[in-house]
Amino acid sequence: METASADVPADRAAYLAAVEQVRAAAAAYYGDGTSALDDDTFDRLMRGLAAYEDAHPGDAVADSPTGLVAAGAAGGGDVTHSVPMLSLDNVFDQDGLERWGAGLARRLGREPQGYHVGPKIDGLAVAAYYTGGKLTRLVTRGNGITGEDVSHAIGTVDGLPESLREPLSIEVRGEIVLTNEQFEEANRIRAEYGEPVFSNPRNAAAGTLRATGRAYTIPLSCYAYTLLPGPDAPDDDANSRDLAGRTHSSLMDRLGSLGVRTVADTPVGARTVADLAAARDYIAEVAAGREALPLGIDGIVVKADHPEDQAAAGAGSRAPRWAVAYKFPAVEKTTRIVAVTWATGRTGFLAPRAQLEPVDIAGVTVAFATLHSPGMITKLDLHIGDTVTVRRAGDVIPYVVGPVTALRTGAETPIALPEQCPGCGGEIDSSQERWRCVRGRACDLTRSVEYAVGRDQLDIEGLGPKIVVRLVADGAVADVADLFTLTREQLVAATGSEKNADKILVHIEAAKERPLNRVFCALGVRGTGRSMSRRIARHFGTMAAIQAADIVALQEVEGVGPEKAAMLLAELAELAPVIVKLAAAGVDRPEPQPVTTAPVGADADAGEDAAEALPLAGMTVVATGSMTGPLAELSRNGVNELIERAGGRAGSSVSKSTSLLVAGAGAGSKKTKAESLGVRVVEPEEFAEMVAAYLA
Ligand SMILES: NC(=O)c1ccc[n+]([C@@H]2O[C@H](COP(=O)([O-])OP(=O)(O)OC[C@H]3O[C@@H](n4cnc5c(N)ncnc54)[C@H](O)[C@@H]3O)[C@@H](O)[C@H]2O)c1
Ligand SMILES: [Zn+2]
Missing domain, CATH: 3.30.470.30 (DNA ligase/mRNA capping enzyme)
Structure with missing residues (x-):
């Protein structure tokens, strides 16, 4: 009676074979939990059996798994x-x-x-x-x-x-x-x-x-x-x-x-x-x-x-x-690991990635999955050629859950762990669970700097990839803070043009005024992207306050648990010298807090009352599609900053706790989802009116 796909046997022989396959899988599933099939494949087989039995009642075996609890495979008891x-x-x-x-x-x-x-x-x-x-x-x-x-x-x-x-x-x-x-x-x-x-x-x-x-x-x-x-x-x-x-x-x-x-x-x-x-x-x-x-x-x-x-x-x-x-659609499927590749990320950590036989998981073809760390590979005892369970859920990167050891053929081969940094060929620090290039962030300095000057971080116009490569190669930039002490000579050397060097100098000067969230984001702290950087900046207000925070204080930030807090602490300690250099170069603006309309001279509680009076107080707002009207010039990050200035919380996906969706041109699945959940949807122009006072 269901419309989901079924693997319907072609004839009686295929039907009998499928019955055996289902029985074996279910016996393993209810036994030690090592079934060779993922649930989706199992369910498709079961539906196929049911469809075949409907069409050919005379062929049905007497004790068919379709008619039994647990497909007849779970043992009974006393x-x-x-x-x-x-x-x-x-x-x-x-x-x-x-x-x-x-x-x-x-x-x-x-x-x-x-x-x-x-x-x-x-x-x-x-x-x-x-x-x-x-x-x-x-x-x-x-x-x-x-x-x-x-x-x-x-x-x-x-x-x-x-x-x-x-x-x-x-x-x-x-x-x-x-x-x-x-x-x-x-x-x-x-x-x-x-x-x-x-x-x-x-x-x-x-x-x-x-x-x-x-x-x-x-x-x-x-x-x-x-x-x-x-x-x-x-x-x-x-x-x-x-x-x-x-x-x-x-x-x-x-x-x-x-x-x-x-x-x-x-x-x-x-x-x-x-x-x-x-x-x-x-x-x-x-x-x-x-x-x-x-x-x-x-x-x-x-x-x-x-x-x-x-x-x-x-x-x-x-x-x-x-x-x-x-x-609900299954978020786990089984497939095979074809190869494992290694890359060094922006912060110097080595990221192993499994190349998979492509598999459809809830409507998306998955060909790669993260393996987290060498420790995880060892712990899961993964091999090339293994059939593995892969999970793709929500916004999380697909990852390998574990091998289906029952399906090993003996032809699997061990996964070689790298002996040199895949980025720079240098040494690896393997003392921690996640391995890291001994050069840390410097391993891929070019990429770190490119990220830092990007539109949603320091937004330094004119510093394109070629120039960044040159500045790094010249030794003019060894970390993000060095950007702010670049000399005219260094920029002329890197750009080959006095005019361009002067323009860039003006943009660098302007970048010193960026609010805390952008500077923090530019640091490339592991485990933080744009929205986490905004939350941290808004919570603490100044770089000094972030640095003074202990592991307990860090966990007051929404989305920061004990593990993340410990990681942030370690990252902040590592980045302390860069932060000192930034401040010395005059890059130390606080985070603008939501502008309150509290009357001057009001009592101490008025701050909170006023915060509630902000147009988006207590609201989670998501923006999607391309912005138009007064918002046309804003990047997605700019819109999110605006949401937070007006007292709201910027979200990235639509759920029933979303209060408002700003849907620009070409809005797709988020809009459909918002409508199905009854979440209010507005156009960019209407939203701009709601927060007009905070647009500047
Ligand atoms: N991968 C395999 O080889 C394999 C083999 C056998 C079964 N399976 C999986 O097991 C599932 C079938 O198991 P099943 O026969 O136990 O049926 P089921 O788990 O799909 O449904 C029945 C069970 O749902 C549970 N349940 C949870 N919340 C409930 C609620 N609010 N009200 C009532 N019941 C609730 C109860 O335990 C009940 O026994 C399928 O999803 C199938 O994919 C997989
Ligand atoms: Zn390296």
């Missing part, structure tokens, strides 16, 4: 579930969702009485038994009929309290996952104990839940989505009667009141909606913000909310008919 723990059917777009809804309405003979929509958390299901309010037993989904007892994990799962707020006997079902933070922590712990790192949070959750006798504990999280009377509770007790009459939404509230964390407690929340058109809004919002979430979700679960509708719709052997999963 504990029989009170009610089967089922899978979910999938849809992949609004059409699929509407068709599912129409099928449900046909079955009910009327429209369902509302839906509940919540995130589909990408982990594994457990049943948690509470007896008299105490958590007594944890059981995996297993084959859906019976599961494994994993009660040893009680006490390690956030969100599943050991005691409820009321002494009830209930069964809670939920999804066990590691949040991104827990996942990083888990792999840090694993590395410390010399154990292989987990390839993804789902895998880590599955392995951790079943492990016993480990020397360390890895915390898990649970988000509940089902509440049933306890298996031993009599049908007619007050609690069972109460639960039986509740909508799904109300059951989630009830779980919350008992102290159990539910899918509604994720940052995207859950919602009760009247119809599937309203479900669509929620799905669009969550999809737009998916990458920023602190845990992995792979779709949205849409459920008929009313217990009458659920009972009337019933369930098949594999999935209920009253619920469906709206799956």
Whole structure:
């Protein structure tokens, strides 16, 4: 019933082969998590099987994976579930969702009485038994009929309290996952104990839940989505009667009141909606913000909310008919590493990059992926020729998650680590996790200086690439600060023209007036681009204040966590001599703070009140397309500076937290997304009027 692509077998022999392939993949997936197929490929095969079986019912094998929970591959266990723990059917777009809804309405003979929509958390299901309010037993989904007892994990799962707020006997079902933070922590712990790192949070959750006798504990999280009377509770007790009459939404509230964390407690929340058109809004919002979430979700679960509708719709052997999963496009695919190349970046760090057999990930062809560092290559035990999982999510550069070791043929070859700097051929400092040319930034000074004089940084007109190369070769410029002490003679030598040298001198003089954010950006601090530089400059106001900041103070800047703060500190220490030289050359302007309209002589609090009076106070504004009218002359960075002067926060991508999109000529996907999310869209001219007072 879905419209997503399927690999449909051509004949019965191909069908039988595909059945075997699916079984083998699922056995590996639910076993040790090492399936040879990525989820997308697996799902396409499954859809192909289903399509073939629809067309040739006589050919279908009796125990086809299409009809079984976990494709029939997950082992059962010693504990029989009170009610089967089922899978979910999938849809992949609004059409699929509407068709599912129409099928449900046909079955009910009327429209369902509302839906509940919540995130589909990408982990594994457990049943948690509470007896008299105490958590007594944890059981995996297993084959859906019976599961494994994993009660040893009680006490390690956030969100599943050991005691409820009321002494009830209930069964809670939920999804066990590691949040991104827990996942990083888990792999840090694993590395410390010399154990292989987990390839993804789902895998880590599955392995951790079943492990016993480990020397360390890895915390898990649970988000509940089902509440049933306890298996031993009599049908007619007050609690069972109460639960039986509740909508799904109300059951989630009830779980919350008992102290159990539910899918509604994720940052995207859950919602009760009247119809599937309203479900669509929620799905669009969550999809737009998916990458920023602190845990992995792979779709949205849409459920008929009313217990009458659920009972009337019933369930098949594999999935209920009253619920469906709206799956998001897969952000991970498997492909092969063809080669690894090394380059030295602007700040002197060596960047390994995997050349891949091109693969389509969520609509984009990916042919390269970053490998981060030599340490990562070793840790993941990557080889040329390995089949690897590659992830491309949001704005993040595609990266190699890890190898699919089950697919090794023996023909893989080790990845050679460089012995010389790929940039200058000089020595490499390999004492840290990320290797670096011993010459540091000086390794590619030309590129650093070109970046620094660029339009969004110091904006020094006339200093084109050829002249920069010459200045560096002449030794006239050894760092960014040297630009400001260039002599006429040096510039004449580099340009070959007195007239040009004089012009450049005028532009250099003007560049001394650049606000802090641009000078800071020109330094090329690792881990900071234009928007981070603006945030840092706005937060601290002066270069001296940035330099005085400690690791705690740095983390007050939005988007700076402990790791980034430590990196900034190290970079600032390294750049201190350059900063001193800049100040000595007269380059030390503060960051203009948003102009407040506070009346003179107002009391101390007035500053804040006035800040709120700024036209964009509290707003996140994104600009896209080419600017026209009064904004025509501004670069994207210039527009962002304007947004921040007027009290707003400049964003780079549209999400439901975007307040306003300034859409210039040729605005594309951002505009479409803003419209689908109901974000206000204005043209550059209208925006210019809103912030007219701050344009200058
Ligand atoms: N790569 C492979 O070889 C391979 C093999 C087998 C399965 N898989 C993947 O596993 C998935 C199929 O697994 P499945 O059969 O468990 O189905 P599923 O995970 O797609 O859907 C059912 C499960 O969703 C979970 N869930 C999360 N949030 C929920 C919510 N809010 N409400 C209800 N349930 C919620 C529950 O655990 C439930 O059991 C597919 O995505 C498939 O790609 C991959
Ligand atoms: Zn070098």
